[in-house]
Amino acid sequence: xxxxxxxxxxxxxxxxxxxxxxxxxxxxxxxxxxxxxxxxxxxxxxxxxxxxxxxxxxxxxxxxxxxxxxxxxxxxxxxxxxxxxxxxxxxxxxxxxxxxxxxxxxxxxxxxxxxxxxxxxxxxxxxxxxxxxxxxxxxxxxxxxxxxxxxxxxxxxxxxxxxxxxxxxxxxxxxxxxxxxxxxxxxxxxxxxxxxxxxxxxxxxxxxxxxxxxxxxxxxxxxxxxxxxxxxxxxxxxxxxxxxxxxxxxxxxxxxxxxxxxxxxxxxxxxxxxxxxxxxxxxxxxxxxxxxxxxxxxxxxxxxxxxxxxxxxxxxxxxxxxxxxxxxxxxxxxxxxxxxxxxxxxxxxxxxxxxx
Numbered sequence: 001x002x003x004x005x006x007x008x009x010x011x012x013x014x015x016x017x018x019x020x021x022x023x024x025x026x027x028x029x030x031x032x033x034x035x036x037x038x039x040x041x042x043x044x045x046x047x048x049x050x051x052x053x054x055x056x057x058x059x060x061x062x063x064x065x066x067x068x069x070x071x072x073x074x075x076x077x078x079x080x081x082x083x084x085x086x087x088x089x090x091x092x093x094x095x096x097x098x099x100x101x102x103x104x105x106x107x108x109x110x111x112x113x114x115x116x117x118x119x120x121x122x123x124x125x126x127x128x129x130x131x132x133x134x135x136x137x138x139x140x141x142x143x144x145x146x147x148x149x150x151x152x153x154x155x156x157x158x159x160x161x162x163x164x165x166x167x168x169x170x171x172x173x174x175x176x177x178x179x180x181x182x183x184x185x186x187x188x189x190x191x192x193x194x195x196x197x198x199x200x201x202x203x204x205x206x207x208x209x210x211x212x213x214x215x216x217x218x219x220x221x222x223x224x225x226x227x228x229x230x231x232x233x234x235x236x237x238x239x240x241x242x243x244x245x246x247x248x249x250x251x252x253x254x255x256x257x258x259x260x261x262x263x264x265x266x267x268x269x270x271x272x273x274x275x276x277x278x279x280x281x282x283x284x285x286x287x288x289x290x291x292x293x294x295x296x297x298x299x300x301x302x303x304x305x306x307x308x309x310x311x312x313x314x315x316x317x318x319x320x321x322x323x324x325x326x327x328x329x330x331x332x333x334x335x336x337x338x339x340x341x342x343x344x345x346x347x348x349x350x351x352x353x354x355x356x
Contacts (some may be wrong), residue, residue: 016051020059028068035083036075039069050098052129055238064074065213132315135183135202137193139164142281143186148319149186150303163239164189167196175316178191182314186240205311209301212242215277218297222248222275229273230258231266233281241277241301261285270294 007022008016039045042060051236060077063069066083069077071158097224103113134157138144141163147158160180161171174255180202185193187206219228232238238258246255257275259265261282267289268277275295278286287296 003026006045006049006050006184017055017059017062020045020049020051021062023066024059024063025066028083029338034083037080038078041076050322063312065326101141132181133179133314134159134311135180136161137164137167137183137185137189139186140190142233142279143237146237146300147184147207147303150209151308153313156310157181157315164192167193170202171196172199182311184311186236188240189234203314205307205314207304207311208241209303209308211241211248211277211299212302215297215299216245216248216250219248219275219277220243222252224252226275227256227273228252229256229269229276231261231276231278231282232258233261233279235260237279241279241299244301244353245277 005027008019033039042053042056046056058071058300064071067080068079071077134148134151136144137158138147144161148161151157151159182203182205183193183197184205184207189207191206197204229267230238230242232241238260242255242258257269259269261278262285270290273294275297276286277288277297277299280298283296290296
């Protein structure tokens with residue numbers, strides 16, 4: 001059994017999910033489980049390794065998304081016939097050596113480089129866990145919780161959650177806004193948040209949560225002319241998800257509209273669609289009204305990866321606790337540059353920096 005070659009370190013700063021994902025990739029790449037062979041079940045892996053089955057399930061989903069395995073209905077999870085190719089150990093060593101040399105040329109220490117790499121990789125080193133505060137501004141509690149969970153899962157940050165309608169009062173009361181290394185919000189709220197934080201010296205970054213690739217893949221399999229609606233706990237969340245699906249440009253579907261998962265609007269939407277995409281928080285309500293004629297798909301969206309990288313790069317450039325870290329960054333010429341305000345990636349991501 002391949003689990004005999006797997007080992008999870010519960011004391012490592014590397015999340016268990018990532019440990020297991022990388023080990024299974026290595027086992028598959030090295031031929032430990034040949035192509036078209038089945039993996040042990042989620043229950044078997046979880047029991048042998050002594051970890052939560054939900055963690056194993058998420059690992060399997062990660063492997064499916066990256067092309068290492070595929071699920072076959074009623075038969076289990078199999079190694080993909082052709083797994084993705086990764087650089088050879090020699091090429092990886094050469095790359096790391098080149099990276100260290102380039103970092104040293106910029107005046108970066110080994111610690112600087114390590115923290116930067118770990119941050120961009122989504123690993124939360126114990127030494128800096130919770131040390132960096134990021135302000136998160138959204139229009140509804142569900143949006144705040146969604147973005148906060150995503151950000152804290154990817155980056156070594158502590159998220160300070162503030163509703164958009166309360167931001168003005170919070171900034172008036174807050175005498176030490178400088179503790180926020182950055183402010184994060186949805187793209188549609190960016191101008192308002194920028195205005196409210198003007199003169200505070202806090203960089204503002206817009207992140208757009210997008211539909212999961214698996215959702216888009218499933219939608220692409222429907223017959224031409226399939227009518228699709230979107231529902232979520234708030235109208236803002238529903239429209240964000242609708243725009244994300246629209247940006248995929250799937251030619252076989254027709255987006256009918258989006259609405260919150262409450263009130264008469266949901267009933268009207270369900271009467272006009274063949275498929276409805278909704279958040280898990282809205283699923284019970286949607287299923288209760290949809291009946292058997294409408295297919296319900298759950299999608300809680302995935303945070304835009306390029307936006308996460310942008311935020312991570314900004315935090316790394318800030319380089320440690322203020323004021324000493326900011327001074328070191330300034331001496332090395334690593335201070336964030338003011339943005340020209342242009343939209344990136346189909347208008348999904350934008351960052352602006354305000355300095356006093």
